[in-house]
Amino acid sequence: MSKNVYVTRLIPDHGLDLLKKFCDKVDMNPHDRPLTRRELLKAIQGRDAVLTQLVDKIDSEALAAARGVKIIANYAVGFDNIDLPAATAQGVFVSNTPGVLTDTTAEMAWSLLFSVSRRIVEGDKMMRDGEFKGWAPLLLLGQDISNKTLGIVGAGRIGTAMAMMSKGFNMRVLYWDKMKNESLEKELGARQVNLDTLLQESDVVSLHVNMTGETRHLIDKEQFERMKPTAVLINTSRGPVINEKALVEALKSGRIFGAGLDVYEKEPSLTPGLERLPNVVLAPHIASATVETRTKMAILAAENILAALQGKRPPSLVNTEVWKG
Ligand code: GLV
Ligand code: GLV
Numbered sequence: 001m002s003k004n005v006y007v008t009r010l011i012p013d014h015g016l017d018l019l020k021k022f023c024d025k026v027d028m029n030p031h032d033r034p035l036t037r038r039e040l041l042k043a044i045q046g047r048d049a050v051l052t053q054l055v056d057k058i059d060s061e062a063l064a065a066a067r068g069v070k071i072i073a074n075y076a077v078g079f080d081n082i083d084l085p086a087a088t089a090q091g092v093f094v095s096n097t098p099g100v101l102t103d104t105t106a107e108m109a110w111s112l113l114f115s116v117s118r119r120i121v122e123g124d125k126m127m128r129d130g131e132f133k134g135w136a137p138l139l140l141l142g143q144d145i146s147n148k149t150l151g152i153v154g155a156g157r158i159g160t161a162m163a164m165m166s167k168g169f170n171m172r173v174l175y176w177d178k179m180k181n182e183s184l185e186k187e188l189g190a191r192q193v194n195l196d197t198l199l200q201e202s203d204v205v206s207l208h209v210n211m212t213g214e215t216r217h218l219i220d221k222e223q224f225e226r227m228k229p230t231a232v233l234i235n236t237s238r239g240p241v242i243n244e245k246a247l248v249e250a251l252k253s254g255r256i257f258g259a260g261l262d263v264y265e266k267e268p269s270l271t272p273g274l275e276r277l278p279n280v281v282l283a284p285h286i287a288s289a290t291v292e293t294r295t296k297m298a299i300l301a302a303e304n305i306l307a308a309l310q311g312k313r314p315p316s317l318v319n320t321e322v323w324k325g
Contacts, residue, residue: 002024002048003022003023003024003025003048003049003309004023004024004025004046004047004048004049005019005023005025005026005027005047005048005049005050005051005305005309006026006027006028006043006044006047006049006050006051007019007026007027007028007029007050007051008028008029008034008035008040008043008044008050008051008052008053008056009028009029009034009035009053009075010028010029010032011051011075011294011297011298011301012291012294012295012297012298013298014295014298014299014302015051015295015297015298015299015300015301015302016028016298016302018299018302018303018306019051019302019305019306022306022309023049023305023306023309027043029043034053034055034056035056037057040056040062041061041062041065042065044062044065044066044069045065045066045067046068047066047068047069048068048069048070048071048309049069049070049071049072049073049305049308049309050066050069050071050072050073051073051075051301051302051305052072052073052074052075052081052082053074053075053076054074054075054076054078054079054080054081055081056081057081058072058081058082058083058087059083059086060083060086063083063086063087063090063092066092069092070092070093070308070309071092071093071094071095071304071305071308071309071314072087072092072093072094072095073095073301073302073304073305073308073314074094074095074096074097074301075097075297075298075301076096076097076288076297077096077097077098077101077105077158077288078096078210078211078237078238079094079096079318080210080211080212080238082094084318084319087319087322088319088321088322091322092322093304093308093314093317093319093322093323094317094318094319095301095304095305095308095314095315095316095317095318096316096318097296097297097300097301097316098157098316099157099300099316100293100296100297100300101287101288101293101296101297102157102158102161103161104287104288104289104290104292104293105158105161105236105287105288106158106161106162106164106165107165108236108262108283108286108287108288109158109162109206109208109234109236109260109287110162110165112234112236112260112261112262112281112283113145113204113206113232113234113260114145115260115281116232116234116257116258116259116260116279116280116281117142117143117144117145117232117257117258118142119140119142119258120281121281122140122278123140126140143203143230143232143257145169145171145203145204146169146170146171147169147170147171148169148171148172148203148204149171149172149173149174149201149202149203149204150162150163150166150171150172150173150174150202150203150204150206151173151174151175151176151198151199151201151202151204151205151206152173152174152175152176152177152184152190152206152208153175153176153195153198153205153206153207153208153209153218153219154176154177154207154208154209154210154215154237155175155176155177155179155181155184155190155208156177156208156209156210158208158236158237159175159177159206159208160181160183160184162206162208163175163184163188163190164184164187164188166188167187167188171204172189173188173189173190173191174190174191174192174193174197174198174201174202175190175191175192175193175198176192176193176194176195176198177192180192195218195223196226199223199226199227200226200227200228202227202228202231203228203230203231203232204231204232204234205219205227205231205232205233205234206233206234206235206236207219207233207234207235207236207237207241207242208236208237209237209241210237210238211237211238211240211241215237215238215241216240216241217240217241217242217243218241218242219233219241219242219243219246219247220242220243220246221243221246221249221250224246224247224249224250224255224256225255227250227255227256228256229254229255229256229257230256230257231256231257232256232257232258232259232260233247233256233258233259233260234259234260234261235259235260235261235262235263236262236263236287237263238263239261239263239264239265239266239267240265242261242265243265244264244265244266244270244271244274245271247259247271247274247280248271248272248273248274248277251274251277251279251280252273252277257279258279258280258281259279259280259281260280260281260283261280261281261282261283262283262284262285262286262287263285263287264285267285268284268285270282300315300316303315304316304317
């Protein structure tokens with residue numbers, strides 16, 4: 001089988017080296033930016049495999065341009081950028097990078113949580129602006145985390161890891177998920193509840209759902225109204241899970257204490273007003289961005305491609321129904 005691969009954006013060397021070692025041809029986006037739509041549609045023609053980023057929209061038009069491709073290996077755990085039914089209908093494998101980024105993403109959720117609860121970014125700005133006039137009893141009062149209630153929305157791999165990391169803080173854990181999570185219940189005494197109960201009772205609400213039609217605007221005006229005024233909302237999943245306009249209102253009016261975001265509804269743009277609010281911490285979609293994790297993701301994406309091109313089952317195949325081995 002021929003092995004002609006396209007990589008839509010520079011990834012860590014370990015993954016590229018694997019591809020170069022075992023493939024006949026490996027081409028890559030030469031720019032330090034995502035490909036434009038036109039560039040993408042042209043670049044993926046005649047390839048056996050394409051290694052994509054979550055900003056590359058792989059819809060039926062792109063799949064038609066890539067006719068003959070065996071695998072789309074997404075360099076992300078989320079794959080909402082890919083039209084999965086269309087890929088499956090064409091017999092194209094789709095793979096993602098689960099597992100290797102679980103703890104790293106959960107650590108980011110905690111980083112955002114601490115930053116928001118203890119107002120680290122506001123304090124940092126105060127120091128740099130020369131506004132710190134000395135210790136004061138009411139300066140930048142935040143919210144405690146220990147002994148509070150943590151609400152996990154979507155108790156998959158990452159949500160579970162976020163919850164497990166709460167052990168040291170003696171938190172009560174609630175979760176909302178379609179599936180019962182035995183390990184959370186056994187190890188943390190976590191309780192599965194409906195979304196309204198979770199929002200009403202949690203001091204921290206952390207989002208870890210996949211992006212689907214059902215989770216779009218899962219957190220909207222009505223949901224903010226159920227939350228505690230002292231609550232902190234964390235989103236490391238996908239931006240459209242929150243109605244960002246409703247979030248701006250909730251933060252502005254003090255309906256909730258604060259929010260920590262790594263993802264945005266219209267990424268990379270922000271809903272107007274968000275950038276002026278002091279009670280939100282904004283990260284540029286970097287939850288999996290550590291040297292170790294990005295290297296593991298690159299290797300896993302490359303391994304998926306090599307398996308597919310060798311007639312083997314890709315190790316993290318998403319549309320398993322395409323595998324006929
Ligand atoms: C990042 O958002 C990912 O899905 O890996
Ligand atoms: C994603 O990997 C999840 O299952 O949380």
